[in-house]
Amino acid sequence: MGGVSLAVTFGETKLKEGVRGVATRAPAGMKIDGDLSEWKNAFSTPGEYFNADLKNRACQFFFMWDDEAFYSAYRALDQHPANNADDAHLWEGDAVEWYFDTRRNENFRGIDWGKGAVHCYWTGLKGTNVQPRFCLRPGYLDAIAKIGVEVGARHTTEGMEVEFKLPWANFPEFKAKLNEVIALDAELCYSDGAGRVYRTFIYGSPLNVQQPASQGKIQFVDKWERSFWKQCGPVLTPVRCDTPWTQKTKGMITGYMALPPNQSDEIGKVGFRIVNLEGKKLGEFPGEVETFSADGNFKRAKAQWSLDMAIPGAHQLLGIVYDKSGKELTRVAPRMVSVNMNPGY
Numbered sequence: 001m002g003g004v005s006l007a008v009t010f011g012e013t014k015l016k017e018g019v020r021g022v023a024t025r026a027p028a029g030m031k032i033d034g035d036l037s038e039w040k041n042a043f044s045t046p047g048e049y050f051n052a053d054l055k056n057r058a059c060q061f062f063f064m065w066d067d068e069a070f071y072s073a074y075r076a077l078d079q080h081p082a083n084n085a086d087d088a089h090l091w092e093g094d095a096v097e098w099y100f101d102t103r104r105n106e107n108f109r110g111i112d113w114g115k116g117a118v119h120c121y122w123t124g125l126k127g128t129n130v131q132p133r134f135c136l137r138p139g140y141l142d143a144i145a146k147i148g149v150e151v152g153a154r155h156t157t158e159g160m161e162v163e164f165k166l167p168w169a170n171f172p173e174f175k176a177k178l179n180e181v182i183a184l185d186a187e188l189c190y191s192d193g194a195g196r197v198y199r200t201f202i203y204g205s206p207l208n209v210q211q212p213a214s215q216g217k218i219q220f221v222d223k224w225e226r227s228f229w230k231q232c233g234p235v236l237t238p239v240r241c242d243t244p245w246t247q248k249t250k251g252m253i254t255g256y257m258a259l260p261p262n263q264s265d266e267i268g269k270v271g272f273r274i275v276n277l278e279g280k281k282l283g284e285f286p287g288e289v290e291t292f293s294a295d296g297n298f299k300r301a302k303a304q305w306s307l308d309m310a311i312p313g314a315h316q317l318l319g320i321v322y323d324k325s326g327k328e329l330t331r332v333a334p335r336m337v338s339v340n341m342n343p344g345y
Contacts, residue, residue, distance in 0.1 A: 016181055018027040018204060018214040021045065021235050021259065024223055026064040032163045034124060034154030036334045039073055040065070042262060043224060043232075047188060048200050049258035049300045054292050055079055055158075060261050061186045061202050065220050067176055069148070069167040072098070072186060075261075075296045076123040078159035082195035083125040083133075085328075090135050092196050095123035096164065097187040099204075101212045102174040109267020110209040116145040116173055121207070124162040128193075130161075134196050144170035157293045178222065183215035198340055204234060205337040224263060226329075229321070233330025236260045238270075239319035240334055251307035257287055257319045257332070261297040268324035270301040274309060275316050282309055 011022050015022070022043045028285030030038060042062040051057035055077050057136070064071040074096060083093025091097050101109055103116035113119060119137040124130055132151035135141055148167040153160060185208050190198040202207065203216030221228075229236070241255040255272040270287035310317075318334040340343060 012225055013221055015228060015231050016179070016217075016220055019181060019219045019231055021064045021218050021232055022221045022224070022228055023063040023064065023070065023218055024221055024281075026066040026069075026294075030066070030071060030165070032071075032150040032152035032165045034130070034152040034163055036062070036075060036161045036163070040262065041223065042073075043263040044300075045186075045202050045235045045261045046238070046258035046260055046300075047202055049238075049298070050256050053249070054298075055106050056192060057190065057198070057200070058293070058298055059188050059200070060298070061188075062262075062297060063184075063186075063218065065176060067168075069165045070176075070182075071163070071165055072096075073161065073163040074186070074188060075151045075156070075161050076159045076188065077293055077296075077298065079191075079193075081125060081155065081160045082191055082193045083123045084127055084191070084194070087133060087139065088113070088135055090121040091189050092119055093123060093189070093191040094125055094160070095121050095189045096120055097189055097199070097208075097210065098164070099185040099187070099208045099215050100166070100181075101183040101215055102171045104173065109213045109215060109217075111213055113140060113143070113212060113320055115143075116171055118170070118213050120144075122151045122162070122164050124151060126162055130154060134164075146170065154243050156295060158293055177218065180220045181217050182220075183212060183217055185215045199279070200340065201337075205339075206341060211212055226266065226323075229263075229329040233321065233332050234335070236263060237270075237319060237321055237332055238332065239317065239332050241272075241310075241317050249315060252304045253307055253310050255285070255287070255303050255305070255317065255319070257301040257321075259289065259301060261299075264297065264299055265308040266323060266329070267321055268326060269322045270303075270324065271320045272303045272305070273318040273320055274305060275318065277314060277316070282315065287319075301314050
């Protein structure tokens with residue numbers, strides 16, 4: 001009597017080379033209504049946790065997928081949510097500038113836009129009222145057919161929550177499947193109640209506007225796994241250090257690490273390691289976790305060290321994340337890209 005032999009492989013999902021983030025599988029019955037309770041297990045990335053104006057700048061982006069569509073959402077702290085732009089220029093108010101590339105040929109993450117890639121915008125507001133809107137970039141209005149695109153939004157006690165659904169029907173040459181890799185970036189535009197005054201990027205920089213090559217590679221996975229920390233750390237837990245201009249003690253440097261809202265429970269401790277230009281450790285300082293908004297689990301770690309130890313131009317900073325057993329999860333260096341719309345960092 002014959003039979004069928006089934007080989008089953010167990011183990012961790014492997015991320016492909018160059019992948020910087022993941023999209024987790026969306027739960028069944030997704031509703032695009034601005035309620036982010038469905039995103040509690042999604043891959044999430046913090047933004048602008050180092051800004052001096054946290055109550056109007058800090059944000060979190062989320063990424064999911066299924067056989068029907070790609071999904072993204074953001075939660076923003078914002079005391080003056082508004083988008084006063086007309087329907088064709090949404091980036092001039094609080095909105096997401098969205099960069100997305102599904103091409104399967106040599107043009108993937110190329111220097112030119114084309115079929116299979118889209119540059120578009122979505123917002124949850126018209127004026128100060130909740131009114132979801134979507135538009136394509138001028139000059140590329142035929143990039144996609146806009147089939148089934150949905151945006152949902154709601155006000156929160158601290159700002160806004162906005163969801164976005166982009167169906168695969170708009171990309172007929174692409175087939176969504178487990179472990180497939182696409183490219184994207186999520187930029188949040190800020191208006192402070194008027195026109196655009198600030199912008200921040202999760203993966204890239206303003207170079208996104210010119211070329212898809214600036215986008216990050218994203219892999220489709222079933223769920224978040226511990227093994228993803230090493231590759232995804234730079235967007236999960238970005239770091240920054242600076243020297244405060246006013247201090248009551250001898251010169252100290254302050255370091256911050258942003259902690260993601262959905263994966264922070266895996267973190268046991270954070271360390272800020274100072275190394276010289278030959279890689280020798282000069283010191284490591286524990287980060288003290290602070291919550292600056294309980295609504296949305298906005299947390300960051302903070303540490304300080306002597307300016308004399310970390311001479312400008314003569315040291316490097318590493319942010320190191322450890323699990324609860326003390327094992328290293330990931331290490332992160334400060335991002336060397338432009339912020340907002342100004343060259344330099």
